[in-house]
Amino acid sequence: MAETLIQKIVAQQAPAAAPAAGAPFIRIEDVSLYYGASKALKNISLNLDEKVVTAFIGPSGCGKSTLLRCLNRMNDLIDNVRIDGCIKIGGHDIYAGDVDVIELRKRVGMVFQKSNPFPKSIYENVAYGLRLHGMKSKSDLDAAVEQSLRSSALWDEVKDRLHSSALGLSGGQQQRLCIARAIAIKPDIILMDEPASALDPIATSRIEELILELKKDFTIVIVTHNMQQAARISDQTAFFYIGELIEFGPTAKIFTNPSQKRTEDYVTGRFG
Amino acid sequence: MTPEPKSEQPRPHGWIGIHRGHKARPVEWLAEKFIFLVSLSAIAMVLLIFLFVAREAMPVFFGEANTALIQPTIPVAELDKHSPAELQRYLDLTPEQYKSVDHDTLLALMQGKLDEQNEVPENFRKDADARINTTEWKYLLQSHQWSGYDRPEYIWQPVGQIKKFNIIPLIVGTLKVTLIGLLFAVPLAVGAAIYVSQLARPRVREVVKPVIEMLSGIPSVVVGFFALLVLATVLQKIFGYQTRLNAFVAGIALGFAVIPVIFSIAEDALTSVPRAYTQAALALGASRWQTAWQIVLPAAIPGVFAATVLGFGRAIGETMIVLMVCSASVMSWSIFDSARSITTTIAAEMGEVVAGGPHYRILFLLGALLFAATFVSNMIGDFVIHRFKNKLEGKR
């Protein structure tokens, strides 16, 4: 197998973070999901560790977004969805009958493919979640907004126009604002669904830097179409194909020495 | 870009906190139930409209109203020989009223009934019509040989000693005015819809469409006023007929009111015919008009039909225009005679009737009839449009 660009990238990476001791943080056990009659996820089992960046890759329509949205139960919003199997986070079954999805979503933040800032000011966008969860005092809010904007590397660009509309920001800035908004409420996990797919290369690289930075504090699961991106930022990679998990392992291994033929075909760009 | 080091440690996993259950949010739960209940109000209103319009008309349905001038009487002394139900009917009381009157009042009422019968003028004593209950279905729907008339006739004449409630003249009047209105409005509205959707340049379309729709913003009382003061005179000059106010004027004015309805729906239907059809025809060298006539219009026929049906529903329900332009209830199919529609009758006569009396009930019966007619035409119209749209989407 000729050395591809991706393998070069992987070769430059620091060795993968050591797996955390003890039980895995996110346990996906034999999960199947049906949209009406069609089965979009087929018996997926996967364990994700804490403070690790996991990438979901695979051709379009293979169920990456669907699985991601299972983790904060966004699929509950869609009619006629049925989920079998079990997903445990921190040892708690998030589909158990007594689970309050609102509390779950506070702990599992999400960034969407298409940046979707609220049509409010930059400040209000970040403060929205904080207010929802009971932060009232102006000084607390100011401090928290600043900190989130700094963590998402947006502070310097927007500090002079915090109260102007978020819709005036560039695409990349809007997406970083969405990240700031998500981390403001201090979730444990951040789900990102192709966060950079609509951005230009410079904006994309800023987002990638940001993700590497955020990984110190958060468990990140990112869906990406871009294999080089997966190789640059993730520690673990899961490859999906038509609703099935084909292969899961350390990113370096998936990209340099996959054990499945289909994975190899995909990461070397032979299809998808 | 150097993010400030985080001052705090990430918070400990409070994952046990997710187990608080849905019931932990009573406000949310209550709000959802409340919103659901409120949203049922539209259904409730339709049901209530039907229920209460029908409720007031009920006694006519079941033949409980009696307008016969001369009725068999019951001597006061025989009060106890009759059942409460009979007495209640005899005295024209509602069951609640009957329960609330005591024995003495009952006797007084019986005497009153006798006196009333004794006061019937002598000349009616020999008149067969005076013994007829004119609210029976037979007299509402069929012609009848009234005394003093040469032949059986359909007559709506709700005032006087012998009240005649034949609703056929009203139905004929309604249909007459409505058909004139539609004959006038449909060609114009559909023609304009074809022009605006198929032939006009986009700039023209953007101006013309809202302008035509503005016509629906004119209150019908204003259209009626205009017809009464201006249109009637103009039309009389043009056509030179005798009576200035007649079904023809009313129909044309009604047309003004339904044109925007028909136009909007037809235009929508014509525009929703896929562009691929027209492009193909144009590519073959057909002219814009040929494309519109041979390709688009046939494809949009169901939509145009639905527009007409919905325009019909709007027209038979229109009140003020017809009320202001023509009034007399003559049974005639001539368009230059006056005509009185169902809506007009209700509007003009409801103010003067005794609540609960037979005339009142029959006006509600007319209302129920109107409601049923518009309900059916709306159902048909919506159904056809729905199927039309689905079909287009399926093909696309």
Added chain:
Amino acid sequence: MNGTQARHFRADKFDFWSFFFSGLTGLATLFIIGILVTILVNIIYNGWSSLSWHFVSTIPTDLFNMKTTGILPMIVGTTIRVFVMTIFVIPVGVITAIYLTEYAPNTSLITRVIRAAVNNLAGVPSIVFGLFGLGFFINFVGKNMDLLLHNPTSVWGRPALIWAALTLAVMTLPVVIVATEESLKAIPPGLREASLALGATKLETILKIVLPQALPGILTGGILAVSRAAGEVAPILLTGVCTYMVGLPHSPTDQFMDLGYHVFILSTQSNDIDATRPILYATVLVLLMLTFALNIVAILIRARVRKKLRALG
């Protein structure tokens, strides 16, 4: 179609029928616009000269005399009945629209029935609403209120401002529902997802994200309802309007005078139509200005919102 070959040079060939029918449909369009323009010009031309501040600000003593008449009570009556109507119709209409777009499962039976009911309500003739107001609000609700309150004389069980307003609220319910639904549907679903993903409840999302966005649309719906109701006469005919009363209405159980009804009275009850004509035209002009101004405001708001939402993508 005969021979595509020849057709390619259609421009050279004069097609009579094409010309004829295109002209005909164009004429139909012009004719309709002509009707509208004629009505408007006629009313503005004749109404403008007799319109005066005195006329719109005077309480009349003789309806048919230009010198002593005025239409202040009619303007007040129409305004109040429409205002009271909005108090009822906007909350109910908006909440129904919220249920339909935000809560209801799209395909469920109940949603379909609600939609069918809304559609039907929109098609019920206005006089039937009048009958309904009389049969339900006055003869049922009002009469029973009188019984419960032990009123010696009928207070609620007769035609009144409140019953007219409620009748109109039922009539305009579909207008508000449809306009609100349209504006709710235009809000990008991504905004709702973003809010929910931040741990907002559905209610919080609706109150803080969805409704502020939908506000202009709701406003448009309200204005359209007001403009429709302001010109309606048939439903109030049986439920609360009166030809003449002294002074202005003071309580919800008072009757009221009304612009549209006044037009009807002036044009059908006058002994000397020539003398009444100026009054009539001026009244019609005021009514028309009221309904048209509202309509145009609604159209402008709607256009602005559409543009804004398009920018949002």
